[in-house]
Each structure stands twice: as structure tokens, then as C-alpha cells.
Amino acid sequence: MANKRLTPQSQDFSAWYNEVVYRxxxxxxxxxxxxxxxRPYGYALWENIQGAMDGMFKASGHENLYFPxxxxxxxxxxxxxxxxxxxxxxxVVTHAGGKPLEEPLAIRPTSETIIGEMYSKWIQSYRDLPxxxxxxxxxxxxxxxxxxxLRTTEFLWQEGHTAHAGAEExxxxxxxxxxxxxxxxxxxxxxxxxxxEKTSGERFAGALRTYTIETMMRDTRALxxxxxxYMGENFARAFDITFSDEExxxxxxxxxxxxxxxxxxxxxIMAHGDDQGLIMPPRLAPVQVIIVPIFRNDQREIxxxxxxxxxxxxxxxxxxxxxxxxxxREGLSPxxxxxxxxxKGVPLRIELGPRDLExxxxxxxxxxxxxxxxxxxxxxxxxxxxxxxxFHSALYARAESFRDGHSSTVDDYDSFCKHIExxxxxxxxxxxxxxxxxxxxxxxxTARCIPFDGLEAGGGCVRCxxxxxxxxxxxxxxxx
Ligand SMILES: [Zn+2]
Numbered sequence: 001m002a003n004k005r006l007t008p009q010s011q012d013f014s015a016w017y018n019e020v021v022y023r024x025x026x027x028x029x030x031x032x033x034x035x036x037x038x039r040p041y042g043y044a045l046w047e048n049i050q051g052a053m054d055g056m057f058k059a060s061g062h063e064n065l066y067f068p069x070x071x072x073x074x075x076x077x078x079x080x081x082x083x084x085x086x087x088x089x090x091x092v093v094t095h096a097g098g099k100p101l102e103e104p105l106a107i108r109p110t111s112e113t114i115i116g117e118m119y120s121k122w123i124q125s126y127r128d129l130p131x132x133x134x135x136x137x138x139x140x141x142x143x144x145x146x147x148x149x150l151r152t153t154e155f156l157w158q159e160g161h162t163a164h165a166g167a168e169e170x171x172x173x174x175x176x177x178x179x180x181x182x183x184x185x186x187x188x189x190x191x192x193x194x195x196x197e198k199t200s201g202e203r204f205a206g207a208l209r210t211y212t213i214e215t216m217m218r219d220t221r222a223l224x225x226x227x228x229x230y231m232g233e234n235f236a237r238a239f240d241i242t243f244s245d246e247e248x249x250x251x252x253x254x255x256x257x258x259x260x261x262x263x264x265x266x267x268x269i270m271a272h273g274d275d276q277g278l279i280m281p282p283r284l285a286p287v288q289v290i291i292v293p294i295f296r297n298d299q300r301e302i303x304x305x306x307x308x309x310x311x312x313x314x315x316x317x318x319x320x321x322x323x324x325x326x327x328x329r330e331g332l333s334p335x336x337x338x339x340x341x342x343x344k345g346v347p348l349r350i351e352l353g354p355r356d357l358e359x360x361x362x363x364x365x366x367x368x369x370x371x372x373x374x375x376x377x378x379x380x381x382x383x384x385x386x387x388x389x390x391f392h393s394a395l396y397a398r399a400e401s402f403r404d405g406h407s408s409t410v411d412d413y414d415s416f417c418k419h420i421e422x423x424x425x426x427x428x429x430x431x432x433x434x435x436x437x438x439x440x441x442x443x444x445x446t447a448r449c450i451p452f453d454g455l456e457a458g459g460g461c462v463r464c465x466x467x468x469x470x471x472x473x474x475x476x477x478x479x480x
Pocket of ligand 1: 429430431432433436444461464465466468
């Protein structure tokens with residue numbers, strides 16, 4: 001299937017997305033509606049995301065733990081906004097062991113409630129604080145409309161849950177984690193992100209503040225790639241998480257939660273891919289370099305020499321820390337293999353044939369620029385490491401200039417409606433949820449965030465003319 005042309009992005013972005021997910025072997029349909037099978041190529045990408053992020057969490061003092069998947073349904077009723085936010089999506093186990101259960105058990109849509117219950121036991125004194133825990137797990141939300149990686153009933157994620165003695169410390173943590181997400185996006189996924197706060201209309205159920213990273217896809221729509229929430233005392237009150245402070249007074253803790261999911265894979269696909277397929281950011285790419293030996297099956301001796309040389313080159317690259325494979329599949333033409341790995345988005349391809357072998361060189365092809373260049377055989381390992389770094393920077397720069405070229409600042413509603421067709425719009429807003437709602441009805445755009453380093457608000461609300469609700473402009477966009 002790999003060599004069938006993809007639907008061009010400009011023709012039907014959504015068809016392009018689905019085709020690339022399946023043809024590049026990231027995922028497959030599952031027999032259960034709305035869930036997906038993540039194949040090895042997609043899972044290796046997730047493992048690289050997970051590894052990079054987990055390192056950042058641990059370096060900032062967090063520890064991993066694991067909670068069970070089943071949560072008593074009654075727990076969800078303790079925090080009012082939380083239950084309203086999640087009850088329509090709950091999948092509930094009512095029977096087990098051939099009998100109805102006394103209390104139905106929800107499959108976790110998120111774990112605040114069960115974690116709250118345990119934290120109330122683990123936290124007694126100010127000496128127990130802060131608790132800085134994270135878990136990597138699966139969750140289930142019964143979504144009606146699903147798409148691979150973007151929205152599936154079951155997905156993989158990490159959820160961090162921390163408890164602190166006071167608001168200031170908890171807010172610092174909320175900010176620390178959204179900044180870690182932003183650094184991950186920039187330094188690993190080569191994705192520029194807008195970091196900011198959600199408007200009250202877009203906040204997480206039960207949160208007082210929600211911080212987010214928003215990134216632009218190649219169809220100019222926005223994708224929320226990670227969020228960090230400050231819960232205040234809401235969950236502490238619902239789950240009775242108290243501690244005695246230095247003066248022996250009983251106080252509620254302040255909690256945070258933060259998460260990134262397999263949606264990040266959808267973001268990487270749509271932020272970087274082109275009409276030929278995926279473009280993998282090199283630092284996360286499951287395969288950074290593919291070596292394609294050029295040989296004919298009817299010339300055994302030459303084929304063996306080429307394969308041997310390819311294998312030696314592979315080992316040299318492994319030794320300098322490059323993730324590399326040799327495509328030695330028989331009966332497939334080099335052109336077919338080139339297309340296959342281009343579709344999978346491997347950053348660099350090295351071609352090695354009998355003539356290259358004699359001339360002491362290889363040919364290197366770059367997935368982003370499409371350029372092909374001969375490299376001296378002895379310099380390959382060094383050059384490849386540099387090229388991968390340069391690839392990362394070029395990919396980031398391309399995404400950033402695309403985003404900036406599709407962003408506008410407007411002061412009146414006519415311009416707003418015009419420019420929202422072209423991408424993101426920075427505008428002054430009153431902060432009223434009904435006004436946000438009206439904008440959404442008119443234009444399908446939602447308030448993505450109030451960027452921390454955003455432009456100052458000025459004049460009245462772009463839609464209703466009312467007084468500004470925030471000191472900075474709000475970014476509106478159509479979103480996934
Ligand atoms: Zn307004």
C-alpha cells in the first residue's frame with residue numbers, strides 16, 4: 001500500500017491524515033469501535049515521547065506510581081463540576097464474576113478522584129508536602145466521534161497529580177509543568193507552541209486555572225497538546241485532604257494536575273507532515289536514518305558486498321547513538337523503498353550501491369529539503385549527527401514561519417471573521433462565556449488561550465464592544 005499516492009493536504013486534510021496514519025503503519029483500526037491498535041512504528045514514537053518527558057518530570061522532582069483502572073462511581077459525585085464534566089463519557093462496569101456488582105465501577109477517564117481519596121490518607125502534616133506524583137497509564141472516555149490519536153475512547157497518557165501547602169506553591173507547579181510541556185514540544189518535537197491560560201469558558205472541569213500549549217497544524221487549525229491545571233482547594237475539600245501546618249492548624253492542601261496523551265502523536269503528524277507523508281522530528285523519530293542498499297537479486301556476489309557494507313555503516317551509526325535500520329528486503333525496487341520511508345517520515349536516507357562502494361562514498365537524501373548529496377564514506381557518522389541536529393532546527397523554523405504567516409491581529413469583527421479563515425487571530429475579548437459562544441457560532445473558532453507573552457489588549461471586546469476581560473489579547477482559532 002505504501003506506494004499509492006496520498007490525498008494531497010490541500011484537497012482534503014482529514015483524508016490525508018487518516019491515510020498517513022494507516023499507511024505509515026502508526027496504527028490500525030480495532031474491532032472495538034472508537035479504539036485503535038497502536039502498531040510498533042507508532043508505539044516506538046510514543047516510547048520516545050514518554051522517555052523524553054519522563055526524564056524531564058524526574059529531573060524536576062516528580063516520582064511515578066500506579067493507580068488501579070477501576071474507580072467506584074460514587075467518587076465522581078463528590079466534586080460537582082468534575083462529575084458534570086465527565087459523566088457523559090464514563091464507561092461503567094456493572095457486572096463481574098457473572099453477577100451484578102454492589103457498586104458499579106467506572107473505568108478511569110482521569111484519576112483525580114481515586115488519587116484524592118488516597119492523598120487524604122497519605123497526607124497528615126506539612127512534612128508530607130509537597131507530593132509530586134505522576135502516572136503513565138491508559139484512560140477511557142466514551143467519545144461519539146473518534147479519530148486515531150486525536151480522539152479515541154481509550155488512549156495512553158501521563159497524569160501528574162501534586163499536592164501543596166499553599167496556593168502560591170501550587171500555582172508555581174502548574175506553571176512549571178506547562179513550561180516543561182512547552183520545552184518538550186520545542187526541543188524534542190520541533191513544534192513551536194503558544195503557552196497561555198485558558199479562558200474560563202475553556203477550563204478543565206473543577207479547575208481554577210488551566211494552562212495550555214497550543215500548536216498550529218498544517219491546515220492552520222489549533223491543537224491543544226498539553227494542559228496543566230490548578231485546582232485550588234476544590235479537590236481537597238471534596239476528598240478531605242487536610243494537613244496540620246507548622247502552627248498545628250488544620251488546612252486543606254492545594255492540588256494540581258497535568259497531562260499529555262497520545263494526542264501528541266496526532267500533533268506531530270499534522271504539524272510537520274506533507275503530501276509525501278510524515279516528517280518525523282529527528283529527536284523522537286523511531287528511525288532517524290534508513291540505509292537502502294542498492295542491489296539486484298540476480299547478482300549475488302555484488303549484493304552481498306553491498307549488504308555487508310550497509311551493515312558496517314549501520315553499526316558505525318549505532319555506535320554514535322543514531323537510531324538506524326537497513327532495508328534489506330528483497331524483491332522491492334529501491335524507488336519503492338524510498339517512497340515507503342519517505343511516507344514514514346524518516347529524516348535521512350542513505351543509499352549505498354556497488355558504484356558508491358567503489359568510489360568510497362554514499363548518497364544522503366534529506367526528507368525535509370528533498371536534497372540528495374554524496375558523502376565520503378569515512379565522514380558519514382560525523383556528518384549524520386550534524387545533519388540530524390540541523391534537520392531539527394529547520395523543521396522548527398518551518399513550523400514557526402508557517403504559524404506566523406497564518407496569524408493576524410485584529411480590532412474589529414469583520415476583520416476577525418475574514419482572518420479566522422486564514423488561521424489564528426489575536427483579539428481583545430470581554431471574557432464572557434456567552435460572547436465566546438457567539439463567536440464560535442459565527443465562525444467555528446474557539447478561544448485557545450491568553451498567551452503569557454501575548455499582545456496587550458486594547459479597545460473593547462472584538463465582538464460585543466464590552467470592556468476587556470483580560471490584560472492581553474486572546475488567541476482564537478478553529479481547533480481539533
Ligand atoms: Zn464580548
